[in-house]
Amino acid sequence: MTDFQAIGASRKTANTMELIASAARRTVKAAIPAVPGGIIRTGRNAWRSGKASKVAFLVDGAAYFSALDQALRQARQTIWIVGWDFNPDIRLRPKQSSETLGELLLSLADENPALQIRILVWGMGPVYSGKSLRLFRESGFSSHPQITMRFDLRHPLRGCHHQKLVSIDDSLGLLGGIDLTARRWDEPDHRVSNPVRRSPDGTPYEPVHDMQSMVSGQAASLIGDVARRRWKKATGQKIEPSPVRDAAWPLAVAAEMTDATAAIALTEPGLIGKRGHYEAFRLTRDAIRAARKHIYIETQYLASFGVARELAKRLKEIEGPEIAVLVTKSSHGLIEKLTMGNNRDRLIRRLKRIDRYDRLRVMYAVVPDERGGEKEIVIHSKLMIVDDAFIRIGSSNLNNRSEGLDTECDLAIEAETEGHRQAITALRHRLIAEHLDAAPEDVRQMESEKRSLLETIEVLNCRERGLRHFAVDIAHGGTTPLPGTAIVDPRRPYWPLHRLRLRVGRLVSVFF
Structure with missing residues (x-):
């Protein structure tokens, strides 16, 4: 008997008819869809929406x-790069070419005098990665007349710019969890020893799983609008949209959806005297409420007790959805370990105590190492799939700061055709297959047989590479946020200090 089966058997034995009847009475109302007519609602949980001519999941x-x-090589007028961090020394095709991203952008600008390249980086991002001074001194790159780099400091104290997007001629947009910086490149096998998986200075790094979306059409122009919006807030400079909107879709990338409505959800803390945007958290909450069969989540952090409350409500239902969550196990840095790691364990403990119907799995991914042990894969993606009818990919983690302190951007699509639904299902199967070292067809067949997401994972989770569940003591330990969480992982800005930060940010933005 596996650990999953043992947990399930003990839970089912412990249930009583009285608990079941009581839960049934409490959940009759919850069975009614929380968002009639669909999950995505512009003005509530989405900033704007538009048609995506093509969609790909990278x-x-x-x-x-x-x-x-x-x-990038097809850009004619504009390239926008907006991110938490940026490193011009990374290589986009490390197996085929030694050309760096900075060299590529320089060559594109030299070849096309009409091309304008703008890069917006969180002001503290390069400091965290230890290369801020080198970026300022990068004379051959940052001094080019067609390339403009700015550092975004228009944020509350302890807040950051966390969006990760690229816009090309307002006709191609790429948005998700991947910054154009070091320690982001990896292949789906995530093997421990990959000689190509190295930082620009030659330092190897651990396996990392992440993803990005790519769209064309109106949805791509919306991503361009987000870039210009953030640029104006950070620098005060208003940039008009690109007059040319015919960048070609990369031939080597297959479109997985066509003619789909894509929505953009933002998180922007309100500046003094101005309202913020909190669509991303509402979108997460509404998607969880709307789920009927299953919720599949990949997230770097699992520390939002607001999200936990919504998941708990679904776990209490007799016929609620199955919930599978993949999260990074190890935390880096003292503060991250004390808050994100401890709060994750407390959150899991709370949910497992409620999970009397055994419908929750919180797991982390591993690959075998060369010594017969296991190596954790860093889960850096920010993904939610609900009932294979809704998908959300972006920069928002499931922690407090992503709900209202940091600047985030997510893309969501709700299936309108059977083809859209099949594309979302195929992506989910592909992701599960990757984590279980299986074939997507194996996942599809097993799920068809078992009629269960969790049972499918359980049966196929039999190889050296696979998923492990968190060993959390359910009976003992706290189930509320760790004391001090509001300071380290706040949901909203502290306004008196925010005023001072804004003044400093203005001065620094003007200087640079």
Whole structure:
């Protein structure tokens, strides 16, 4: 008997008819869809929406960087790069070419005098990655007349710019969880020893799983609008949209959806005297409420007790959805370990105590190492799939700061055709297959047989590479946020200090 089966058996034995009847009475109302007519609602949980002529899901850094390399070479008027961090020394095709991203952008600008390249980076991002002074001194790159780099400091104290997007001629947009910086490239096998998986200084790094979306059409122009919007807030400079909107879709990238409505959800803390945007958290909450069969989540952090409350309500229902969550196990840095790691364990403990019907799995991914042990894969993606009818990919983690302190951007699509639904299902199967070292067809067949997401994972989770569940003591320990969480992982800005930060941010933005 596996650990999953043992947990399930003990839970089912412990249930009583009285508990079931009581839960049934409590959940009759909850069975009614929370968002009639669909999950996505512009003005509530979405900033804007528009048609995506084509949609592709780029799983892991190698796929994203390769697609981006092709897309950048087709730019005619504008390239926007907006991110938490930026490193011009990374290579987009490390197996095929030694050309760096900075060299590519320089060559594109030299070849096309009409091309304008604008890069917006969180002001503290380069400081965290230890290369801020080198970026300022990058004379051959940052001093080019067609390339403009700015550092975004228009944020509350302890807040950051966390969006990760690229816009090309307002006709191609790439949005998700991957910054154009070091330690993001990896291949789907995530093997421990990959000689190509190295930082620009030659330092190897651990396996990392992530993903990005790519869209064309109106949805791509919306991503361009987000870039210009953030640029204006950070620098005060208003940039008009690109007059040319015919960048070609990269030939090597297959479109997985066509003619789909895509929505953009933002998180922007309100500046003094101005309202903020909190669509991303509402979108997460509404998607959880609307689920009927299953919820599949990949997230770097699982520390939002607001999200936990919504998941708990669904776990209490007799016929509620199955919930599978993949999250990074290890935390880096003292503060991250004390808050994100501890709060994750407390959150899991709370949910497992409620999970009397055994419909929750919180797991982390591993690959075998060369010594017969296991190596954790860093889950950096920010993904939610609900009932294979809704998908959300972006920069928002499931922690407090992503709900109202940091600046985030997510793309969501709700299936309108059977083809859209099949594309979302195929992506979910592909992701599960990757984590279980299986074939997507194996996942599809097993799920068809078992009629269960969790049972499918359980049966196929039999190889050295696979998923492990968190060993959390359910009976003992706290189930509320760790004391001090509001300071380290706040949901909203602290306004008195925010005023001072804004003044400093203005001065620094003007200087640079």
